[in-house]
Amino acid sequence: MFVPALLLLIAGSVAAQSADPSASRVVETVMTETPAGEFVDGQLDWTDGVLIVTGEGVAPESISNAVQQRLLGFRAAKIDAYRKLLEVVGSVQVDARTTVSMSMVANDTIRATVEGLVRGATVLPGSRRQEEGVYLLDLQLRLLEGLSEAVLPDSLPSFDAVPAELPMADSVIVFVPDEPFTGLIVDARGTSLKPSLSPKIIDETGRVIYSATHVDRQFALRTGVVGYERELTSAAVNPRIGGEHAHPKVVAALRANGLYNSDAVVSRDTGTRIKMADSEGDFLTECRVIFVVGPRLEPAMDTTVTLLDTLMGTLPSDSLGIDTIDVGLIDTLDTESNLDLDH
DSSP states (O other): OOHHHHHHHHHHHHHHHHGGGGGGGOEEEEEEEOOOOOEEEEEETTTTTEEEEEEEEOOTOOOOOOOHHHHHHHHHHHHHHHHHHHHGGGBEEEEEEESSSHHHOOOHHHHOOOOOOOHHHOOOOOOOOTTTTEEEEEEEEEEIIIIIIHSOOOOOOOOOOOOOOOOOOOOOOOOSSSSOOOEEEOOTSSOOOOOOSOOOEEEETTEEEOOGGOOHHHHHHHHOOOOOEEEEHHHHOOOTTGGGGGEEEEEEOOOTTTTTTEEEEEEEEHHHHHHHHHHHHOOTTTTEEEEEOOOOGGGOOOOOHHHHHHHHHHHHHHHOOOOOOOOGGHHHHHHHOOTTOOO
């Protein structure tokens, strides 16, 4: 039967990722140019919410004592790392139109806060090393709480609810689950979407479906406005949306939007379905949202992804009104829908 085969494929894919959990992490290199013309870079891990830079230092040639050389070498590396971190943190995207450096220029309070956070950054445990006489260490800065609190917008008192009577344009077919959804997964693979601290979900008409201004600020500071993954199967069991007991709503993004391409655009119907699902699950307020980003795999490479893409793809999703995939509901979809899941 088709369904057991699918479940085995999903289980196998999840098991493979458990063996290499880093495969699904969203990590990018951020680079900036200093006023002196030097290029410095860092690693921005959006999945773990941390920015890491590497500092380099050498011990004075006049010091012959090995212990003193080590102490002074790592001290120089730490000073270099703090300098680099202050430069690189400015390149972090706040939202689709703003970076941290823009916020620092526009607001002296934000500048002072960010500079204080950089001074409080910590050395990554186990990162101290020596290579050919050069002392190196990694410095890490958490994106959540401190940095997010400095740059995220304040929450608004209310959010537009789904109207009691939907207009004809929003009258779509919706699969009603046996239990409320525990979170939302936006499949943005294949689009140009880039991570940011404060992304939005908007529909084709410009209606804001989800943003940092419409969530519980404490959740946004503690967990981030959204989480980021590279694999759909990892996102489906992410603790953010319920872990092994997750019951997520999965939708497809049509494209990215904004100057820095960090906002996800969905169809009008999909936007309405998200709001309808949230009215039952109340997951948006608690930031139980994950964006899956990166390239979309070729269908022949992963049968599980092929099936999910077939059911969730932009054209089928919008035309059939099906934008939700849940492993626990596959039997229902197989027996109660008119879809031929083998094609």
